Amino acid sequence: xxxxxxxxxxxxxxxxxxxxxxxxxxxxxxxxxxxxxxxxxxxxxxxxxxxxxxxxxxxxxxxxxxxxxxxxxxxxxxxxxxxxxxxxxxxxxxxxxxxxxxxxxxxxxxxxxxxxxxxxxxxxxxxxxxxxxxxxxxxxxxxxxxxxxxxxxxxxxxxxxxxxxxxxxxxxxxxxxxxxxxxxxxxxxxxxxxxxxxxxxxxxxxxxxxxxxxxxxxxxxxxxxxxxxxxxxxxxxxxxxxxxxxxxxxxxxxxxxxxxxxx
Amino acid sequence: xxxxxxxxxxxxxxxxxxxxxxxxxxxxxxxxxxxxxxxxxxxxxxxxxxxxxxxxxxxxxxxxxxxxxxxxxxxxxxxxxxxxxxxxxxxxxxxxxxxxxxxxxxxxxxxxxxxxxxxxxxxxxxxxxxxxxxxxxxxxxxxxxxxxxxxxxxxxxxxxxxxxxxxxxxxxxxxxxxxxxxxxxxxxxxxxxxxxxxxxxxxxxxxxxxxxxxxxxxxxxxxxxxxxxxxxxxxxxxxxxxxxxxxxxxxxxxxxxxxxxx
Numbered sequence: 001x002x003x004x005x006x007x008x009x010x011x012x013x014x015x016x017x018x019x020x021x022x023x024x025x026x027x028x029x030x031x032x033x034x035x036x037x038x039x040x041x042x043x044x045x046x047x048x049x050x051x052x053x054x055x056x057x058x059x060x061x062x063x064x065x066x067x068x069x070x071x072x073x074x075x076x077x078x079x080x081x082x083x084x085x086x087x088x089x090x091x092x093x094x095x096x097x098x099x100x101x102x103x104x105x106x107x108x109x110x111x112x113x114x115x116x117x118x119x120x121x122x123x124x125x126x127x128x129x130x131x132x133x134x135x136x137x138x139x140x141x142x143x144x145x146x147x148x149x150x151x152x153x154x155x156x157x158x159x160x161x162x163x164x165x166x167x168x169x170x171x172x173x174x175x176x177x178x179x180x181x182x183x184x185x186x187x188x189x190x191x192x193x194x195x196x197x198x199x200x201x202x203x204x205x206x207x208x209x210x211x212x213x214x215x216x217x218x219x220x221x222x223x224x225x226x227x228x229x230x231x232x233x234x235x236x237x238x239x240x241x242x243x244x245x246x247x248x249x250x251x252x253x254x255x256x257x258x259x260x261x262x263x
Numbered sequence: 264x265x266x267x268x269x270x271x272x273x274x275x276x277x278x279x280x281x282x283x284x285x286x287x288x289x290x291x292x293x294x295x296x297x298x299x300x301x302x303x304x305x306x307x308x309x310x311x312x313x314x315x316x317x318x319x320x321x322x323x324x325x326x327x328x329x330x331x332x333x334x335x336x337x338x339x340x341x342x343x344x345x346x347x348x349x350x351x352x353x354x355x356x357x358x359x360x361x362x363x364x365x366x367x368x369x370x371x372x373x374x375x376x377x378x379x380x381x382x383x384x385x386x387x388x389x390x391x392x393x394x395x396x397x398x399x400x401x402x403x404x405x406x407x408x409x410x411x412x413x414x415x416x417x418x419x420x421x422x423x424x425x426x427x428x429x430x431x432x433x434x435x436x437x438x439x440x441x442x443x444x445x446x447x448x449x450x451x452x453x454x455x456x457x458x459x460x461x462x463x464x465x466x467x468x469x470x471x472x473x474x475x476x477x478x479x480x481x482x483x484x485x486x487x488x489x490x491x492x493x494x495x496x497x498x499x500x501x502x503x504x505x506x507x508x509x510x511x512x513x514x515x516x517x518x519x520x521x522x523x524x525x
Binding site: 122123126127128130131133134135136137138142 | 317320322346347349350352354356357358360361362363373374377378422426
């Protein structure tokens with residue numbers, strides 16, 4: 001009884017250590033692949049279209065409505081102190097420092113991260129990754145590296161886009177609907193947003209991009225090694241869900257850590 | 264070089280799972296594959312036939328024992344060496360393992376594009392020639408999902424042959440095909456092997472038809488190599504275990520030396 005329990009603890013520990021080691025090596029190899037030629041330019045463009053360009057509409061709507069909500073909420077709070085002129089800086093700071101990077105990362109996880117994970121998972125279970133290995137084509141270079149690079153390029157740009165759309169959303173609600181002075185909105189924003197805020201947002205968006213692509217491609221790539229994943233279509237659906245959950249939670253945890261570290 | 268074993272398995276063991284649920288798939292298997300010959304690995308399902316192929320390719324590592332390809336130990340190769348070794352192989356997977364988001368043409372062209380620095384026109388010419396040889400002309404723009412099982416196998420074979428491998432591995436090439444289609448695939452092996460001169464290892468339980476192609480037959484059972492001999496010798500074998508296997512898989516007719524029907 002006691003022996004069994006200790007055995008289970010040992011086996012679990014080994015499993016998680018191996019899993020962590022695998023994912024660590026995966027990250028190292030992928031990052032190394034990003035910097036070593038030959039570069040697959042066409043594959044990269046294709047992935048940027050899938051991950052970045054196709055997410056623009058989603059990011060546009062999320063950004064616009066987030067900005068609009070911030071406009072309404074901010075106005076409601078600020079009027080209590082009679083300082084609705086600060087609406088511009090409130091909206092811009094919340095977006096640039098916090099909501100832009102986080103919500104963009106969460107949307108990209110849901111839209112592109114899940115797709116990457118499922119794609120690699122299906123290729124794994126139908127032996128397509130083995131087939132690449134057997135043809136002496138490096139599956140890393142062929143499948144994983146373009147996704148890494150494309151996500152690292154797309155997410156920061158999508159974040160910038162989110163911020164801009166959000167700021168205009170806040171402007172639309174605050175100035176056009178609720179009657180805040182347009183000059184105050186813009187100049188308040190200009191005065192309160194400093195370089196450090198923008199840097200924080202950019203650092204966050206790169207870190208989040210790395211988390212998303214690492215977790216989602218890594219889980220899909222090692223689908224066959226994941227315990228209790230089941231088999232076939234079910235394993236793909238389970239592992240994809242797992243990847244989205246891990247990636248979303250990691251984004252939020254790292255958001256806190258980065259804010260606390262870089263504040 | 265002929266008659267030198269190109270692939271050697273020495274006392275290879277492999278199990279899956281851990282503790283009491285561990286399943287021993289191979290248990291001290293020895294096998295020598297001679298260059299230019301066709302070896303059939305037979306045995307019921309789940310007897311480690313496909314695992315043997317994956318071990319040879321270095322996709323799995325053995326628990327014990329060594330595997331040598333062209334005199335070099337697979338287990339000691341680094342990633343680069345392993346990749347280089349695999350360039351000598353062509354593999355036809357059990358489920359064909361075609362890239363389902365690429366067309367037939369792109370599938371076959373992939374190894375050429377990735378590994379050989381050829382011009383687009385040259386690649387196109389070579390792919391089309393192979394497609395014609397395998398009676399697949401006109402299907403180049405279809406996706407794997409639009410093909411029948413037999414056609415997928417042919418595309419898989421075409422893709423595997425592109426880099427002119429020295430050794431071809433076939434994992435259950437006729438599973439799920441009707442007898443007529445299976446015969447077609449066998450004829451294709453025969454033709455392509457004559458043309459390309461590769462060494463081939465075929466994993467199959469399509470007995471007795473597969474015996475026509477084989478120079479040597481290895482029978483795996485319970486992780487052990489029961490026998491490794493010429494097909495005739497197996498059919499005529501006096502060993503009770505092998506006799507039982509022959510009777511079980513082929514019926515009474517083939518026993519007692521009536522091989523002329525084959």
